Amino acid sequence: MGLLIVFLDGVGLGADDPVTNPLAAAPMPVLRGLLGGAGLTRAALDRPAYIPPTTLVALDATLGVAGLPQSGTGQATLWSGINVAARIGRHSGPYAPPQAREILLSNNLFQAAAHHPRAAAFANAYPPRYLDRLERGTARQSVTALAAYLGGATLRGPDELRQGEAVSAFVTNELWATRLGVVGMPEVTAFEAGENLARLARRHAVTVFEFFATDMAGHRRDSELTTTSLERIDGLLGGVVATLDPRRDLLLVTSDHGNLEDATSSEHTLNPAPGLVWGAGAFDMAARLASLVDVTPAALDWLAGAR
Ligand SMILES: [Zn+2]
Numbered sequence: 001m002g003l004l005i006v007f008l009d010g011v012g013l014g015a016d017d018p019v020t021n022p023l024a025a026a027p028m029p030v031l032r033g034l035l036g037g038a039g040l041t042r043a044a045l046d047r048p049a050y051i052p053p054t055t056l057v058a059l060d061a062t063l064g065v066a067g068l069p070q071s072g073t074g075q076a077t078l079w080s081g082i083n084v085a086a087r088i089g090r091h092s093g094p095y096a097p098p099q100a101r102e103i104l105l106s107n108n109l110f111q112a113a114a115h116h117p118r119a120a121a122f123a124n125a126y127p128p129r130y131l132d133r134l135e136r137g138t139a140r141q142s143v144t145a146l147a148a149y150l151g152g153a154t155l156r157g158p159d160e161l162r163q164g165e166a167v168s169a170f171v172t173n174e175l176w177a178t179r180l181g182v183v184g185m186p187e188v189t190a191f192e193a194g195e196n197l198a199r200l201a202r203r204h205a206v207t208v209f210e211f212f213a214t215d216m217a218g219h220r221r222d223s224e225l226t227t228t229s230l231e232r233i234d235g236l237l238g239g240v241v242a243t244l245d246p247r248r249d250l251l252l253v254t255s256d257h258g259n260l261e262d263a264t265s266s267e268h269t270l271n272p273a274p275g276l277v278w279g280a281g282a283f284d285m286a287a288r289l290a291s292l293v294d295v296t297p298a299a300l301d302w303l304a305g306a307r
Contacts (some may be wrong), residue, residue, distance in 0.1 A: 001202070001243075001248035001249055001250075001279055001280065001306050002118070002201040002202050002203070002204050002205060002207060002249050002250075003118070003122075003176070003201070003205065003206045003207070003249070003250045003252070003259070003299055003302055003303065003306075004198065004201035004206075004207045004209070004240065004244065004249065004250070004251050004252070005198065005206065005207070005208045005209070005242070005251075005252045005253075005299070006197075006209050006211070006233075006236070006237070006251065006252070006253045006256065007075075007078070007144060007208060007209065007210045007213035007254060007256070008211050008214050008233065008253065008254070008255045009042070009071060009142075009210065009211065009212040009213075009214055009255065009256060009259075010071075010212075010214050010215025010216075010218045010219075010255065010256070010257060010258065010259030010268065010272075010273070010289045011023070011090075011214050011215075011255040011259070011260050011261060011273070011274065012061065012255065012257065012258020012259065012260075012261045012262075012269050012271030012272060012273060013040070013041060013042045013044075013058050013258070013260065013261065013271055013272050013273070013274050014039070014041055014042065014261030014263055014269070014271050015041065015042060015261075016038075016039065016041040016042060016063060016113075020262060020263050021039075021261045021262065021263065022056060022223075022226045022227075022230060022260060022263055023039050023041055023230065023260070023261050024039045024041050024042045024043075025039075025168065026039065026227070026230040026231075026234075027234075028040070028230055028233075028234040029234065029238075030234045030235070030237045030238040030241065031233075031234055031237060031276075032150065034054045034237075034241070034276070034278060035054065035056060040056075040274055041261070042058070042271075042277065044056050045057070050075075053217060053246050053278060053279055053280070053282045053283070054275050054276070054278045054282065055161070055276075055278075055282050055283055055286040056274060056275065056276050056277070056286075057066055057274075057275040057277070057286045057289050058272035058273070058274070058275065058296070059254060059272055059273040059274070059275045059289055059291055059292055059295075060273075060290060060291040060292070061074060061255070061256065061257045061258065061270075061271070061273045061291075061292055062270055063077060063083050063084070063085040063086055063091075063291065063292065063293065064085075064086055065085040065086055065089070065090060065091055067091050067270070068091060068255035068257070068267060068268040068270065069085070069091050069256065069258075069268055069270070070091040070092055070093030070257065070268065071093040071094040071095075071142065071143065071215065071256050071257070072091075072092040072094055072095055072096050072097055072100060072143055072160070073085040073088065073090075073092045073093060073097065073100065073186070074091070074093070074256030074257050074292055075093075075142065075143035075144050075147070075256050076096060076097075076100035076103060076104060076143050076147070077293050078144075078211050078254070078256060078292050078295050078296065079104065079108060079109045079110070079143070079144065079147035079151075079293045079295075079296060080100075080103050080107040080108060080109075080147070080296060081101065081107060081109070081293060081294075081295070081296030081297045081300075082103055082105055082107050082293065083094060083291075083293045084097075084099070084100050084103055086278070087099065088100075090108065093143075094142070095140060095141070095142075096143045096146050098152050100143060100146075101146065101150070103144065104143075104147050104150050104151070107149055107296075108147055108150060108151040109151065109206060109208075109295075109296040109299055109300070110122065110147055110148050110150075110151025110152065110153045110206070110208075111146070111150070111151035111152060111297070112151075112300055113151075113204075113205045113206040113299075113300070113303060114151065114152050114153075116205035116206075116303055117205070118203060118204050118205045118222070118300070119153075119204060120148075120151065120153050120204060120206045120207070121153060121200055121201070121203075121206070121207040121208070122144075122145070122148035122153040122155065122156070122202055122207075122208050122210075123156070123166055123167045123169055123197055123201075123208065123209040124166065124168075124169055124209060124210055125156045125157060125158065125160055125161035125166035125167065125169075125177075126155055126156065126165060127151070127158070127180050127182070128144075128157055128158065129289070131155055131157055131294035134149065134155060142210060142212060143295050144208065144210045146208070147287065148208065149191065150289075157173060158176065158182050158185065158296055161173065161176070161185065161282070162184070162185060163177070163245050164188075164196040164199070165196070165200060166175065166196075166200075166292040167193050167196060167197050167209055167236075168193065169210070169211070169212065170211075170213055170232065171193045171211070171232040171235070172187070172188055172189065172190055172193060172232065173185045173186065173187055173188055173193075174187065174261075188194075189235060190232045190233075190234075190235025190236045190238070190239070191235045191236070191238050191239040192239060193235075193236055193239060194235065194237060194238055194239020194240040194242070194243070195239040195240075195242065195243045196239075197209055197236065197239070197240055198239065198240045198242075198243030198249075199242045199243060200246065200278065201240075201249065202243075202244065202245070202249060205303050206299060206303065210240075211229070211232075211233060213225060213228075213229045213232075214230075214233075214255075214259070214260045215259050215260070216230050216267065217229050217260055218259030218260035218261075218262075218263075218268075219259065219266050220266070221263060221266050223263075226260060226263075227259075229235040231277030237251075237253070237292055241278065244279060245279075245280075246278065246279040246280060247279075247280055248276065248279075248280050248306075249279050249280060249284060250278070250279040250280050250281055250293070250302060251276075251277070251278045251279050252275065252276070252277050252285065252299075253274060253275075253276040253277075254271040254272060254273055254274060254275050254276070254292075254295065256273065256292065257269070257271075257273065258271035258273070260271065260274075262274070273292060275289040277289070280306070281302055283304070284302075285289060285298055285302055288301070
């Protein structure tokens, strides 16, 4: 049994308006199937007709701090269980403020789960030159990758991706050939990448996959990248729910702050992050999630119960 967290950067719960919210307009058949036909918007919170065992809650991303939420403090809060924005008195990002690094050295979901017999996995595959820079301490990394690294999780590369033991940041693998020049990388569909991700999750206590193109698409107001990103996520989730066992495993889909769900702006938003929970103990988990700060403690409690 495993807990899989699919982390989508910059996806808030916005209005159920297909004109301004791409998540209200996108087909996303897998997500809508889980949510009783609704898109991943605020309207889905009010629907009683979820397909069991799915539920959706809203997680406060403002953290009680003025200004627009940012990835540095938001992700550090998600993976530490400490309100890092309140601790440093502001939202900060996209990379980690120095205090976040300090906090993640001793408060860290990956590190805490490392004591579990099946440990934690960070599923993203990184190119070799990024892993080299990481070793030298010169990589600009998301706080999610930093939390995994500081928490002792293996940073995966092309070998793991080739073997289906990792997932590409953009879900399918074609950018490895076209952008990174890595030869011989097998092609996978988004569904197959989801199956690979779920198999990894079933072998680990906690598995995290980070998808950041959603935030990029929101900043650029790039409708093509938005459409492709939402298709990839939905395909990935299709493979995930087909492969996880909802009587034993748990899926949480969440974010650090809003952005993509408001196409009228290229900025982050004040909208809550989604807490879509599916599988074993979904309702107990959802009942604990009111803010980003609740994710790590709720995850560790779920693991303690699942042991
Ligand atoms: Zn952003």
